[in-house]
């Protein structure tokens with residue numbers, strides 16, 4: 001079977017959507033052919049097909065990029081804003097949280113903002129404190145935004161199609177370390193619905209709930225623990241908000257144990273929300289406390305040795321599973 | 330030099346729009362003073378004519394983006410009074426089912442796409458509406474209104490640069506009412522005129538007396554024609570004066586009394602009436618227009634009073650396209 005990388009998959013999803021609907025446009029720094037098709041080459045080849053009116057290379061003006069996409073969305077377009085790195089969403093926060101997220105509600109449903117904000121981040125490439133943050137929890141706290149992140153190329157293609165088709169604003173987080181990952185080619189027209197988690201591996205002793213790049217870690221650990229006789233179920237959320245609570249709850253009800261794992265810092269993260277909801281739903285049925293594993297509470301360090309110490313450690317994740325499985329109460 | 334002639338029908342149109350704004354503002358202030366309404370209200374007293382003349386130069390299908398102090402813009406653009414009054418009162422019959430309020434009026438049927446409470450944030454959004462028109466070739470123009478204070482926010486500068494770069498069919502209408510909340514223009518901005526900032530982005534910029542109906546209309550019309558012809562954006566700095574405090578009932582002791590008196594002499598309402606008389610409209614004709622408007626105001630206030638309050642189920646609707654769980 002032919003294989004496809006995550007970069008190719010996202011490019012294909014945007015290409016398909018642009019071919020189908022003239023209202024799909026892409027705005028961002030360096031995205032057009034003249035600038036090389038984006039710093040991560042996601043929009044490579046699209047300007048040649050759709051022209052500079054639809055693939056618009058912008059000045060370095062994050063508020064103006066997101067604002068223009070909000071306005072175009074209000075006029076019935078399906079814009080995609082590329083924010084080069086997730087830390088730079090800070091510059092565009094007003095447009096995202098005060099406008100994109102709230103205009104449907106504040107207008108009483110008269111207008112809506114079908115916008116995708118694509119952004120990229122990831123710990124482990126030595127970019128340091130201002131280019132590596134995972135900020136999904138900020139957006140999950142705002143009513144009106146959907147947050148999506150793929151862990152493999154096929155999902156990236158399908159989720160991007162669904163995000164562009166969605167009538168609400170979607171923050172689409174791409175992990176730099178995943179761009180080269182390959183999946184079996186799902187073929188054209190592949191769609192993965194928003195709000196549906198995937199059971200990435202079935203198991204019966206403990207559930208790891210995670211998303212994005214750490215799904216790979218969880219799968220690797222599950223493989224190792226299987227040799228010790230521990231059966232781990234891995235849930236890939238795919239949509240972080242609103243998340244597939246039914247799938248998560250059903251899995252943890254079955255295994256009785258859960259660990260929520262993410263790359264974002266642990267404090268006040270999405271793990272806290274999921275762990276708390278599991279407690280509310282399954283109190284009395286849990287065989288061990290739900291625990292969280294996330295990044296350290298510091299800026300992401302540059303030095304590789306420190307960066308590796310910052311990021312959730314695979315041994316620590318495996319230990320957390322063992323502790324849960326051996327919990328005596 | 331802008332043209333100083335104007336069509337009689339256009340003049341009547343501007344007069345009617347101005348008085349609709351003025352009588353609505355008067356009605357709101359009286360509802361607040363008599364305790365029939367208890368909401369925060371940003372009065373537009375002193376700025377009625379700016380928007381009436383500007384909106385008279387737009388087509389109903391053109392887009393408008395405005396701010397919390399935008400009631401004059403919305404009314405002049407054509408938002409019907411009944412739902413507008415009901416929205417400001419927080420009633421379900423409002424434009425936004427009571428979920429927006431005066432600072433967040435939306436009414437797409439009349440082109441009012443966004444009203445924002447965040448200073449300066451409408452400009453980038455206006456660019457996007459204009460970009461959609463440019464790509465579609467639908468010939469629509471987008472106007473965005475904001476105050477002098479808004480021109481010091483980053484979004485203003487990003488949006489001006491982008492609009493000029495892409496020659497978007499957008500008009501930036503700065504209503505320079507000389508104050509940003511309690512801070513006078515000279516205490517927040519070092520240049521004498523906002524038009525200087527248009528020049529900095531290579532954009533056409535015009536300074537106009539916003540209380541001069543003919544100049545205001547003709548200036549806007551020229552900008553609209555330019556935008557429709559694909560010649561790009563214009564910044565209009567319309568000079569006017571906020572004749573009351575930041576919001577109705579707020580302290581305005583920081584506004585020098587002598588300046589207030591001086592500005593009262595430039596009150597756009599008597600000045601417009603005089604202009605109408607100079608153009609051979611009769612007192613009786615003008616009074617009849619106002620009497621008709623006042624009847625509409627009474628009806629709108631009654632509509633708002635009788636409209637029900639929104640129920641708590643509204644909180645779950647319109648967060649996303651699909652209703653969220655209770």
Ligand SMILES: Cc1ncc(C[n+]2csc(CCOP(=O)(O)OP(=O)(O)O)c2C)c(N)n1
Pocket residue numbers: 398446447448449475476477478479480506508509510571
């Ligand atoms: C980003 C932001 N900062 C501060 C405020 C608080 N605020 C509300 S109105 C206002 C003054 C704005 O002045 P101007 O832009 O001149 O508009 P005007 O009220 O005179 O129409 C301020 C500071 C706000 N709403 N948004």
